[in-house]
Amino acid sequence: xxxxxxxxxxxxxxxxxxxxxxxxxxxxxxxxxxxxxxxxxxxxxxxxxxxxxxxxxxxxxxxxxxxxxxxxxxxxxxxxxxxxxxxxxxxxxxxxxxxxxxxxxxxxxxxxxxxxxxxxxxxxxxxxxxxxxxxxxxxxxxxxxxxxxxxxxxxxxxxxxxxxxxxxxxxxxxxxxxxxxxxxxxxxxxxxxxxxxxxxxxxxxxxxxxxxxxxxxxxxxxxxxxxxxxxxxxxxxxxxxxxxxxxxxxxxxxxxxxxxxxxxxxxxxxxxxxxxxxxxxxxxxxxxxxxxxxxxxxxxxxxxxxxxxxxxxxxxxxxxxxxxxxxxxxxxxxxxxxxx
Amino acid sequence: xxxxxxxxxxxxxxxxxxxxxxxxxxxxxxxxxxxxxxxxxxxxxxxxxxxxxxxxxxxxxxxxxxxxxxxxxxxxxxxxxxxxxxxxxxxxxxxxxxxxxxxxxxxxxxxxxxxxxxxxxxxxxxxxxxxxxxxxxxxxxxxxxxxxxxxxxxxxxxxxxxxxxxxxxxxxxxxxxxxxxxxxxxxxxxxxxxxxxxxxxxxxxxxxxxxxxxxxxxxxxxxxxxxxxxxxxxxxxxxxxxxxxxxxxxxxxxxxxxxxxxxxxxxxxxxxxxxxxxxxxxxxxxxxxxxxxxxxxxxxxxxxxxxxxxxxxxxxxxxxxxxxxxxxxxxxxxx
Numbered sequence: 001x002x003x004x005x006x007x008x009x010x011x012x013x014x015x016x017x018x019x020x021x022x023x024x025x026x027x028x029x030x031x032x033x034x035x036x037x038x039x040x041x042x043x044x045x046x047x048x049x050x051x052x053x054x055x056x057x058x059x060x061x062x063x064x065x066x067x068x069x070x071x072x073x074x075x076x077x078x079x080x081x082x083x084x085x086x087x088x089x090x091x092x093x094x095x096x097x098x099x100x101x102x103x104x105x106x107x108x109x110x111x112x113x114x115x116x117x118x119x120x121x122x123x124x125x126x127x128x129x130x131x132x133x134x135x136x137x138x139x140x141x142x143x144x145x146x147x148x149x150x151x152x153x154x155x156x157x158x159x160x161x162x163x164x165x166x167x168x169x170x171x172x173x174x175x176x177x178x179x180x181x182x183x184x185x186x187x188x189x190x191x192x193x194x195x196x197x198x199x200x201x202x203x204x205x206x207x208x209x210x211x212x213x214x215x216x217x218x219x220x221x222x223x224x225x226x227x228x229x230x231x232x233x234x235x236x237x238x239x240x241x242x243x244x245x246x247x248x249x250x251x252x253x254x255x256x257x258x259x260x261x262x263x264x265x266x267x268x269x270x271x272x273x274x275x276x277x278x279x280x281x282x283x284x285x286x287x288x289x290x291x292x293x294x295x296x297x298x299x300x301x302x303x304x305x306x307x308x309x310x311x312x313x314x315x316x317x318x319x320x321x322x323x324x325x326x327x328x329x330x331x332x333x334x335x336x337x338x339x340x
Numbered sequence: 341x342x343x344x345x346x347x348x349x350x351x352x353x354x355x356x357x358x359x360x361x362x363x364x365x366x367x368x369x370x371x372x373x374x375x376x377x378x379x380x381x382x383x384x385x386x387x388x389x390x391x392x393x394x395x396x397x398x399x400x401x402x403x404x405x406x407x408x409x410x411x412x413x414x415x416x417x418x419x420x421x422x423x424x425x426x427x428x429x430x431x432x433x434x435x436x437x438x439x440x441x442x443x444x445x446x447x448x449x450x451x452x453x454x455x456x457x458x459x460x461x462x463x464x465x466x467x468x469x470x471x472x473x474x475x476x477x478x479x480x481x482x483x484x485x486x487x488x489x490x491x492x493x494x495x496x497x498x499x500x501x502x503x504x505x506x507x508x509x510x511x512x513x514x515x516x517x518x519x520x521x522x523x524x525x526x527x528x529x530x531x532x533x534x535x536x537x538x539x540x541x542x543x544x545x546x547x548x549x550x551x552x553x554x555x556x557x558x559x560x561x562x563x564x565x566x567x568x569x570x571x572x573x574x575x576x577x578x579x580x581x582x583x584x585x586x587x588x589x590x591x592x593x594x595x596x597x598x599x600x601x602x603x604x605x606x607x608x609x610x611x612x613x614x615x616x617x618x619x620x621x622x623x624x625x626x627x628x629x630x631x632x633x634x635x636x637x638x639x640x641x642x643x644x645x646x647x648x649x650x651x652x653x654x655x656x657x658x659x660x661x662x663x664x665x666x667x668x669x670x671x672x673x674x675x
Binding site: 053054165166167168195196197198199200201203204207222224225226228229230231232248249252262263264265266267268269270271272273274275278280281282284285337338339 | 386387507508509510537538539540541542543545546564565566567568569570571573590591594595604605606608609610611612613614616617618619620621622623626627
């Protein structure tokens, strides 16, 4: 990708704790540490994926960046169109609207994310209306352009979502996200509700649009195959923390964190000749309300030593652009995906 | 499929239709396959291909207005006698003795398949007492053993918990425990790992494999995930819009696919082994709505090898291309 490596989004020590309330007085008895000290950046025009299992905090992280949730702590620096860098996490709610033009979201479920009583014109045109485009004919024009862009016929704009298949609906969702020419698009599991034969179409469309419009993607997903396909860099999350972050190929072929290794080995490979020795993690994902001491992964880690029980590992850049939080990252050699 | 021993379950030309005001949905339209003892048959297909309705037809739990209109489902029982399941009344004594006892079922959604107001133990004990002549105490003991055999820690305590107190993985294990509590000879697993995370999925798949080795039961594994099929199945049936389009050994299906749909499906999935950020080949269009199913071969509107005048005019039959592989496509047969 040709870009000048200008950082578009810079997230520093982001935290989001949800209070657990109990009893008649709704006293706070604890916190779910959904996002716990997450730091990463995304360059202009790049795709970074957040990947992890359910409950690891990937969606919460994405929502904090868009200020759908108010972060508990940390900074989210965003470089606006005019080059000015602002801390999204610290902005008062009434100053968020101009920023929201520049950050948009694609949702997971194309069935519940589109209002069944609105036509495509209303759905895709609504962000335009909200952000001040009052002239109806201009909105219609723009909607037609957007529908063409995502591979739908503009004649369809007076129809309702029920007339479209899952893949087409996801295209509508993408058109709506692109209506305001955003610079950052947060895609939360955009293909996981689709049939396998349709997933490829949507992934291709997203790659194409990125090239055409110079978009920056924050891609949230649990499916490693999809993540590998779309991203330039990948951050692996476990119980609210990023355990490893690296350029895609490096992460898949030479992982440095035991959790990344286990996660990749658990993915069933679509080739019966590769029925290999899988690493099956024992036990369950730690409870984010009551995480174990030290490294959160140590109870399931086959490389854990005493230090892992006691000290929380810090994120370290072991080779350029490859970050790992593991005490033993430099001593152990791990198995990645076999190169074909 | 070359196999010396007799099939445990034999499905021939099964047709299950749903009769609705808007028209008839041919959910399963002449499915034919065999399940052998100790082997895993994988049934793979996308949504609407009829894989779940096939399972429901075997257990005779197809919901109204669905009905089996044609075909036979033959189960060979433990004593060697054969029963024709389509001939039984869905509420009859006979089918109820088979359901749960000879054929166990694991559903996709471990949350909704358990009753939220009964403990897990209650539900296991119910299944055991229904099928085996044992007392309350003995049934509970067996329930605890069943939970232990699927790797649930602390089964004496867990048996008195409710489904919502268990995590997704444990819940699915409990589901498998219920299905296996009466030692079925066939386990039908309908998307058993779809709702689970990959590391939990790996645990459950491992568990199913171990249990199969231990007990020698047959597994019919229904899923849309080709990776799971490649890991688990011995033989594979590929379905599209209610029809079996291809059938063969797992190695042939993945390394020597014949049907254009199987080929396209294998090419279009992003694999963890493929190169990042390249354009994937896609299957054009989407799965047709069941009400306007294309005439002829159901796949022809999306097929790259479409032959006008042939594919849209008649339906291809499922014919053997060699002794192990069958395919339903005009490319491989004389017209």
